[in-house]
Each structure stands twice: as C-alpha cells, then as structure tokens.
Amino acid sequence: MATFLYRLGRLAFRRRRVVVMLWVAVLAAIGIGAMSAPGTSSGALSVPGTQSQKAIDLLQKEFPQASADGATARVVFEAPSGQKLTSAVNKAEVESLVAKLEKSPQVSGVSDPFSSGLVSKSGSIAYAQVSYKVAEADVSGAAHAVQTDVVAQGEKAGLKVSLGGNAVKDKAASKAPELIGVEVAAVVLVITFGSMIAAGLPLLTAILGVAAAVLSVTLATHFFDLASSSTTLALMLGLAVAIDYALFIVSRYRNEIRDGHEPEEACGRAVGTAGSAVVFAGLTVIVALSGLSVIGIAMLTSMGLASAFAVAVAVIIALTLLPAMLGFAGMRIMKGRPARSTRPLPPRFQAAEQATPRSTGGTRT
Known part of the structure; x- marks a missing residue:
C-alpha cells in the first residue's frame, strides 16, 4: 500500500x-x-416491527386524514390590548385565518379554536392546531408561504399571530x-x-x-x-x-x-x-x-x-x-x-x- x-x-x-x-x-x-x-x-x-410503528401504520390505514406521522404547527392568536377574540370582529378574522390554513397545500386538518375550546378564559388568546399530510422535511415552500401570509394578514387586522411546531420553517x-x-x-x-x-x-x-x-x-x-x-x-x-x-x-x-x-x-x-x-x-x-x-x-x-x-x-x-x-x-x-x-x-x-x-x-x- x-x-x-x-x-x-x-x-x-x-x-x-x-x-x-x-x-x-x-x-x-x-x-x-x-x-x-x-x-x-x-x-x-419508519422503525419496522415496533409497536409504535404498527400503531402509526394502522392509523394511516384506517384514518388517513389523521396523518399520525405528519408535521404539525400551532398558530396562536392574541387579541389587541383591551379586546377579546370572542368579539364579532376578531372572531371573524380568526375564522378567516383558520379557513385560509385549511386550504393550504398538504394540510390534512385544522382545529377551530372556538369549536374546540382552545380559547383562554380571558378570551384574549386562542390557538389552532394544523396537521399536515407529510413529514417535517417534506413540507413544501407553498405551505410555508401560507403560514407567512396568515401571520401578515393577522397582524394587519391588529392581531398578534405566532407560529410554532415542526412544520414551521425556522428563519434563523x-x-x-x-x-x-x-x-x-x-x-x-x-x-x-x-x-x-x-x-x-x-x-x-x-x-x-x-x-x-x-x-x-x-x-x-x-x-x-x-x-x-x-x-x-x-x-x-x-x-x-x-x-x-x-x-x-x-x-x-x-x-x-x-x-x-x-x-x-x-x-x-x-x-x-x-x-x-x-x-x-x-x-x-x-x-x-x-x-x-x-x-x-x-x-x-x-x-x-x-x-x-x-x-x-x-x-x-x-x-x-x-x-x-x-x-x-x-x-x-x-x-x-x-x-x-x-x-x-x-x-x-x-x-x-x-x-x-x-x-x-x-x-x-
């Protein structure tokens, strides 16, 4: 050698x-x-043969809309100071943002904060859970763009919108x-x-x-x-x-x-x-x-x-x-x-x- x-x-x-x-x-x-x-x-x-993988495979087979191993995002809405999200104007804006998220590419479902009881007792904060059909790394640029648009639209209406979860692109x-x-x-x-x-x-x-x-x-x-x-x-x-x-x-x-x-x-x-x-x-x-x-x-x-x-x-x-x-x-x-x-x-x-x-x-x- x-x-x-x-x-x-x-x-x-x-x-x-x-x-x-x-x-x-x-x-x-x-x-x-x-x-x-x-x-x-x-x-x-995927970890073949494990109980958790069998459960995920079963969920995907019986409830494909659940996206058991898909990425998730949490969208937190905060009302302007002195206001509540349950007011007619703010509630309509939040529901509009939730509807926009539901139409986002690769999204399998979005939980409505008002019907799901995801509103704080003070009524000033609420959040929606967004489930995607794909894994974290496969979330498309179009889906990330919708997230950014939701934040911009909410802030334009006077709401403070924050994103979290593994489906959110880290700008840093x-x-x-x-x-x-x-x-x-x-x-x-x-x-x-x-x-x-x-x-x-x-x-x-x-x-x-x-x-x-x-x-x-x-x-x-x-x-x-x-x-x-x-x-x-x-x-x-x-x-x-x-x-x-x-x-x-x-x-x-x-x-x-x-x-x-x-x-x-x-x-x-x-x-x-x-x-x-x-x-x-x-x-x-x-x-x-x-x-x-x-x-x-x-x-x-x-x-x-x-x-x-x-x-x-x-x-x-x-x-x-x-x-x-x-x-x-x-x-x-x-x-x-x-x-x-x-x-x-x-x-x-x-x-x-x-x-x-x-x-x-x-x-x-």
Whole structure:
C-alpha cells in the first residue's frame, strides 16, 4: 500500500494540471446532474416491527386524514390590548385565518379554536392546531408561504399571530455553524503553520471534497428516496475528516522538505506514509458508518451510507488532488515555519524560500 501511494503521490505531483482538470470536470458533471435531481428526500422515520410503528401504520390505514406521522404547527392568536377574540370582529378574522390554513397545500386538518375550546378564559388568546399530510422535511415552500401570509394578514387586522411546531420553517436556521467551523479551522491552521498557503490547502481540498460528496448525494435522489438529513450529516462529517486527512499529508510533506528531499520526492513520501494512515482511518470510519444499515431503519441507512461516501471522497481527494495542489504551491508552502522548530531548511532550498515574501504571521529561526 505504501509503495502504491508513494507512486500515486509523485504522479499527481507531476501531472498536477491533468489531475486538477479531471477534478474540475467531475465536479461540473456532478453539479449539472444535481441541478436536475428531483430532491425527493424524505424526513419520515419508519422503525419496522415496533409497536409504535404498527400503531402509526394502522392509523394511516384506517384514518388517513389523521396523518399520525405528519408535521404539525400551532398558530396562536392574541387579541389587541383591551379586546377579546370572542368579539364579532376578531372572531371573524380568526375564522378567516383558520379557513385560509385549511386550504393550504398538504394540510390534512385544522382545529377551530372556538369549536374546540382552545380559547383562554380571558378570551384574549386562542390557538389552532394544523396537521399536515407529510413529514417535517417534506413540507413544501407553498405551505410555508401560507403560514407567512396568515401571520401578515393577522397582524394587519391588529392581531398578534405566532407560529410554532415542526412544520414551521425556522428563519434563523442557516449554514452559520458550518461557516463558523471553517473559520475556526482556518485560524487554527494559520496559527499552527504560520502560512496562509499551508493552512489554505487543507481547507480548499476539504471544501471541494464536501461539495463533490453533497452534490453526489443530491444526484442520488434520481434513483433513491433518501432521508432529508443525509446531506447535512455528510457535509458535517465530510468537512471534519477532509481537513484532518489533508492536514496529515501537508504536515508530513513539510517535514520531508526539511529533511532535504526534492518537492516531488517529498510529496511521494508524504502520501506513502501519512497517506497510509489516511486510508486506514478513512476505511475505519466508512465501515462504522456503513454499519448503520444493519439496524434496518431506512433513514439511518441512508444517513450512514451518505456520510460514508463523503468520507471516501475525502480520502480520494487527499490522495490525488492535494498532491497536485502541493505541486502548484511549490516552496511557498514552507513560509512561516513554526517557531519551536530549530531545524533549518537544506541549503539548496534556502534560496528558494528567501526569494518568496514571508507571511506576516511570523517565521521560525
């Protein structure tokens, strides 16, 4: 394995332009395919053989309108200060909003607050329960739009309307956690290496690997019904392991340069040694994630296999694209060696390093 990886690293280093072009072509092809994917992912959780699943299946068979495993939303109405919802004007407005919710796409039923006794004793607050025919992740944009319209219409009439439940789209939800994670990783890598290039390569290859994995999972919805959380878990795990795997090889490459090896030889040695650890670690994670399919729950199976695929892509990226990027970086990757090291570069590389502007993050002696 080490010999094969050594040759692969040197080949990718020499043929860096071809390797990069191939990866760009692969990403473009996957991206085009993902754009036309139906995206028929499902958020439904089915646990065959359990009593609860049998009860849900029975309810769906006998009372399909009940939507036992469907998403729900709670709409709370509050009357203006000093008024009651039971007044003729406010009651008519609430009933109008409830009727609008009943006509919403994917809705199986809405409880009327007045006929269901869902009005407070003071008469100032009431709420309606909205049941959907689909799971949380499958609630459509049109259904979310109706929720927003109901809030706007109610507030225009002087009522305070609040939404809750798993069928309500969280406006605060975003990719902020992933972005913060990438930023923290970038800061740590810059501090560790003292070089933007050395820190940027693991991040760049990790982002490309995650993009390839997530787009591939999206493309797979052409053929399979995947859990809606599959892409999220694949993104999180893929990003984490891709940065680690690339970091192993970059760190080893810099050490090999300091030991006096030519860049191409150093790249081959780095991939042959640290790359072997990357392959072993990646296979371990892949087997563990694939093991989720043994449980027999479709949602967990799709999540595990999607994440395992993301890890496999991270390994392949680290062994092929990263050596090619090291070839483009050249000796600039040796800028800003950590201060605690006292081992200088070999004489024949010192001139190349001195000719390159140093990073503002500091250098070592």
